[in-house]
Amino acid sequence: MDFSVTTGPLLIDGHLDLAFNAGLGRELTLPLAALRRTDPVAGETATVTFSELRAAGLRVCFGTLFALPRTAQSPDGYTDHAGARQQALRQLEQYQRWEGGGHLRLLRTGEEVAAHLASEEAAPGVVLLMEGADPVRDVEDLAFWAAAGVRVIGPAWGRTRYAGGTEAPGPLTAAGRELVGAMADLGLALDASHLDDASFWDAAELHPRMIATHANSRALIAGNRHLTDDMARAIADKDGVIGLVYHSKFLQADWQDGDPRAPLSSLAAHAAHYAGLIGWNRVALGTDLDGGFGQEKCPAGVDAYRDVPASVDALPAELRAGVLGENWARWMTRYL
Ligand SMILES: [Zn+2]
Numbered sequence: 001m002d003f004s005v006t007t008g009p010l011l012i013d014g015h016l017d018l019a020f021n022a023g024l025g026r027e028l029t030l031p032l033a034a035l036r037r038t039d040p041v042a043g044e045t046a047t048v049t050f051s052e053l054r055a056a057g058l059r060v061c062f063g064t065l066f067a068l069p070r071t072a073q074s075p076d077g078y079t080d081h082a083g084a085r086q087q088a089l090r091q092l093e094q095y096q097r098w099e100g101g102g103h104l105r106l107l108r109t110g111e112e113v114a115a116h117l118a119s120e121e122a123a124p125g126v127v128l129l130m131e132g133a134d135p136v137r138d139v140e141d142l143a144f145w146a147a148a149g150v151r152v153i154g155p156a157w158g159r160t161r162y163a164g165g166t167e168a169p170g171p172l173t174a175a176g177r178e179l180v181g182a183m184a185d186l187g188l189a190l191d192a193s194h195l196d197d198a199s200f201w202d203a204a205e206l207h208p209r210m211i212a213t214h215a216n217s218r219a220l221i222a223g224n225r226h227l228t229d230d231m232a233r234a235i236a237d238k239d240g241v242i243g244l245v246y247h248s249k250f251l252q253a254d255w256q257d258g259d260p261r262a263p264l265s266s267l268a269a270h271a272a273h274y275a276g277l278i279g280w281n282r283v284a285l286g287t288d289l290d291g292g293f294g295q296e297k298c299p300a301g302v303d304a305y306r307d308v309p310a311s312v313d314a315l316p317a318e319l320r321a322g323v324l325g326e327n328w329a330r331w332m333t334r335y336l
Contacts, residue, residue: 008057008309009057009309009320009321009324009325010057010059010117010321010324010325010326010329011056011057011058011059011285011308011309011324011325012058012059012060012061012284012285012324012325012328012329012332013058013060013061013062013243013285013286013287013308014061014062014211014213014214014241014243014284014285014286014287014328015061015062015064015129015193015213015214015243015245015286015287015288015291016048016061016062016063016064016287016288016289016290016291017063017064017066017131017288017290017291017292018048018063018064018094018095018098018104018126018290019063019064019065019066019090019091019092019094019095020064020066020068020091020290021046021048021290022091022094023087023090023091023094024040024041025040025041026039026040026041026046028048028049028050028098028103029049029050029098029101029103030049030051031049031051032046032047032049032051032052032304032305035049041294043294043296044292044293044294044295044296044297045294045295045296046290046294046295047289047290047294047295047298047302047303047304047305048289048290048305049305050098050103050104050123050124052304052305052306053124053305054122054123054124055305055306056305056306056307056308056309057309058124058305058308059116059117059124059125059325060107060113060116060117060124060125060126060127060325060328060329060332061124061125061126061127062126062127062128062129062152062213062286063095063104063126063127063128063129064091064128064129064130064131065088065091065092065128065129065130065131065135065150066087066088066091066130066131066132066157067083067084067085067087067088067132067134067135068087069084069132069134069157069158071158078134081134081135081136081137081161082137084132084134084135085134085135085136085137087135088130088135089135092128092148092149095126095128102123103123104123104124104125104126105121105123105124105125105126106125106126106127106128106149107125107126107127107336108127108149108151108336109336110332110333110334110335110336111333112125112336113125113127113329113332113333113336114333117329117333127149127151127152127332127336128148128149128150128151128152129150129151129152129153129154129191129213130145130150130152130153130154131154131157131191131193131194132154132155132156132157132158132160132165132194133153133154133155133156133160133161133162133163133176133179134160134161134162136153136162136179138175139178139179139182142179142182142183142186142188143186146186146187146188150188151188151189151336152188152189152190152191152211152213153179153183153188153189153190153191154190154191154192154193154194154195154213155172155176155179155180155190155195155199155203156168156194156195156196156199157194158194160176161173161175161176162175162176162179162180163176163195163196163199163203164195164196164198164199165194165195165196165199166194166196166224166225167223167224167225168196169196169197169198169224170196170198170199171196171198171199171202172198172199172202172203172206176199176202177202177206180202180203180206180207181206181207183207184206184207184208184209187209189209189210189211189335189336190203190207190209190210190211191210191211191212191213192204192210192211192212192215192227192231192235193212193213193214193215193286194225196224197224197228197231200231200234201234204234204238208238209238209240209335210234210235210238210240211235211240211241211242211243211331212227212231212232212235212240212241212242212243212286213243213286214243214244214245214286214287214288214291215227215242215243215245215286216244216245216250216251216270217229217232217270217273217274218231219273220253220266220269220270220273221250221251221252221253222253225250226250227242229277232274232277232278233277233278235278235282236277236278236279236282239331239334239335240282240331241282241283241284241327241328241330241331242274242278242282242283242284242286243284243285243286243287243328244267244270244271244283244284244285244286244287244323245286245287245288246267246287246288246289246298246299246302246308246311247288247291247293247297247298248261248262248266248297248298248299249297251266251267251270251299252266257296257297260300261296261297261298261299261300262299262300263299263300264299264300264301264302264311264313264314265314266299267299267311267312267314268312268314268315271283271312271315271323272315275319280319280322280323280327281322281327281330282327283322283323283327284322284323284324284325284327284328285308285323285324285325285328287305287308289302289305289308299311309324312324
């Protein structure tokens with residue numbers, strides 16, 4: 001299938017938290033300069049608005065339903081599944097309102113993705129991804145979310161009722177094993193991005209369709225947020241794709257808040273490492289550029305979302321199109 005467009009390289013992003021940002025009070029329908037002037041979020045300069053996505057030429061992304069648990073940093077977060085479900089429902093309604101306003105188009109199947117890519121539609125297509133499965137009440141509730149358009153679920157973020165996650169080690173719980181099995185039965189793909197190792201390998205046994213929408217390589221950055229080489233190979237064995245995350249802390253070892261932003265060569269290093277393991281046709285983007293961090297933490301040269309297409313210029317020219325969009329396009333049209 002030919003996904004080329006006349007206006008620039010095909011751009012598909014494996015991970016944006018659009019509705020979560022709206023929940024923070026960010027008005028994403030404003031031009032970026034106007035959003036920045038009115039941004040209620042302090043200290044994290046916004047880089048994503050709908051006009052930026054269009055300026056970049058973004059055609060499709062995974063857009064999250066992300067419920068934030070209560071922590072010291074998020075006192076308003078959820079404390080039980082009902083609270084998590086409420087957050088996700090509000091975000092679902094936000095995507096539907098945006099679709100009604102012509103800001104995006106929700107896509108549910110590989111056929112819809114293919115048709116969208118072949119169309120002249122300027123608004124980006126969004127495939128719903130649930131990041132952290134706590135909003136799913138139980139396996140009976142999965143059908144509701146599937147009908148609502150959710151096509152991919154990551155069982156963990158931090159720890160959830162279903163799985164050990166980032167900085168929260170542990171296997172799938174009994175409910176998690178049931179959930180992952182039911183996801184496979186319903187044809188909902190699994191996002192391994194935040195799974196702790198123990199949960200990852202449990203899930204790999206239970207589910208044939210794994211991707212990592214936004215995860216860099218643990219060979220270059222320590223910690224269970226990142227994929228080991230064996231994990232990357234397991235995803236490849238299931239014909240999966242891995243999206244590169246644009247957070248300096250996840251690009252450059254020992255990077256800390258306030259340090260000079262990581263160079264784009266560090267992004268290329270993660271891409272090349274994965275490619276050496278599993279091939280360039282499995283390396284893609286999952287920028288997460290609105291995922292709780294701002295320009296201060298983006299790689300140097302990425303000041304706003306429109307800078308994403310040029311951010312892979314350190315890669316050999318013949319590999320850029322695959323990483324920017326064609327690899328996700330192949331996976332989405334085949335498996336959604
Ligand atoms: Zn995430």
